Amino acid sequence: LRASLLENLGLKSNGFVALAVYTAAYERERNPRFVQATTNLISFGMELVEGIDYLKTCGLDAVLLGSPDTEKSQIPRQFPRLADFGHLGGPEEVALASCCKYFWTDNVGAWWLTVPFGRPVLFSNSPHRVTVHPTLGRDMYVPRIYETLEGRRLSLREMLYREGSLYQSANRGELRMIRNSPEEIQEAHVEMLERINGVWTGTAVGRNRQERVKQLSFEHPSQYHPMLVPEAFLARHAYLLD
Numbered sequence: 614l615r616a617s618l619l620e621n622l623g624l625k626s627n628g629f630v631a632l633a634v635y636t637a638a639y640e641r642e643r644n645p646r647f648v649q650a651t652t653n654l655i656s657f658g659m660e661l662v663e664g665i666d667y668l669k670t671c672g673l674d675a676v677l678l679g680s681p682d683t684e685k686s687q688i689p690r691q692f693p694r695l696a697d698f699g700h701l702g703g704p705e706e707v708a709l710a711s712c713c714k715y716f717w718t719d720n721v722g723a724w725w726l727t728v729p730f731g732r733p734v735l736f737s738n739s740p741h742r743v744t745v746h747p748t749l750g751r752d753m754y755v756p757r758i759y760e761t762l763e764g765r766r767l768s769l770r771e772m773l774y775r776e777g778s779l780y781q782s783a784n785r786g787e788l789r790m791i792r793n794s795p796e797e798i799q800e801a802h803v804e805m806l807e808r809i810n811g812v813w814t815g816t817a818v819g820r821n822r823q824e825r826v827k828q829l830s831f832e833h834p835s836q837y838h839p840m841l842v843p844e845a846f847l848a849r850h851a852y853l854l855d
Contacts, residue, residue: 615708622676622693629674630802631713633722634661634688639680653783653790654740656719658688663795664717664737664802665690671806673714678706679722715805735805736840737798740780740790751808753841755801758791758850759783769826769853773833800845808841819844825854 619626634656665675665688674693681696682688695705702723710716710726718724720738727734736754759779760766767788772779782788807813826842847853 614704615712618698618705618708619712621698622695624674624676624693626712627714628672629676629693629709629713630668630715630717631709631727632661632665632675632677632717632719633679633724634658634677634682634686634719635721636680636683636686638683639721642680653780654720655684656682656686656721656738657792658682658686660738660792660795660798661688661719662690664798665692667799667802673806675717676709676713678709715809717802733805733809735801737801738793740783750841753801753805753808753843755793755797755843755846757793760789760791762787762789766850766852768855769829770832770855772853773829797843797846797849801843804841804843804845815844819847822847822851822854829854 615626635654637652637655668675677688677692677694677696679695679702681694695709698705706723707726710723710732711730713727713732715733715735716722716724716727717735717737720736720740724734724736733751733753736752738757739754740757756769756772758766759772767775775782779788780790783790804813804815822844823841826847
């Protein structure tokens with residue numbers, strides 16, 4: 614199955630990144646009661662274009678798994694889509710997850726399919742931390758920024774301690790969620806690929822910031838584990854570590 618699927622999609626094993634996006638169409642079909650509550654989660658295709666284009670310059674394809682990109686989440690690029698050959702949750706999706714370079718999820722997607730195969734995950738536009746994944750030290754997430762209605766942005770400590778209510782507060786209009794920019798998403802791919810390929814060096818300041826993220830995470834024990842946050846993101850939003 615995997616060999617024929619790769620051939621149909623024009624891919625080489627471990628030469629692609631598996632991508633999943635959050636679509637309103639999927640939610641209406643699978644969880645109609647929660648459509649209104651999850652409007653803020655919908656992926657915006659234009660935000661993902663620079664990441665997809667960057668992967669292409671690295672000789673990698675992005676392959677869209679799961680439900681098709683529709684409405685706001687439509688990505689204006691020609692690239693392989695599993696919907697042309699399989700369906701959400703089917704064996705084709707598992708086959709691709711088993712041999713991808715890493716799994717990129719824009720706020721949704723069956724990233725857990727990679728668990729048995731030890732593939733790392735890049736979470737973009739994450740409204741909160743993510744459940745435990747066994748590739749400890751390799752997973753990376755780019756959090757959304759939260760700010761008050763007066764324009765004050767929350768620190769990471771504030772976000773961690775309010776984690777259970779952050780998203781609900783944003784849905785009620787009590788906080789604003791700021792989505793990741795295309796540049797932030799591309800920077801995350803740069804670091805992820807360099808780490809996977811063993812050429813990432815980073816900076817002393819960046820490593821100190823990463824340690825600070827871990828310390829803050831350990832201050833708020835839960836079922837979550839500390840994950841990497843891109844150095845460039847932490848540099849751009851240094852106030853997060855206040």
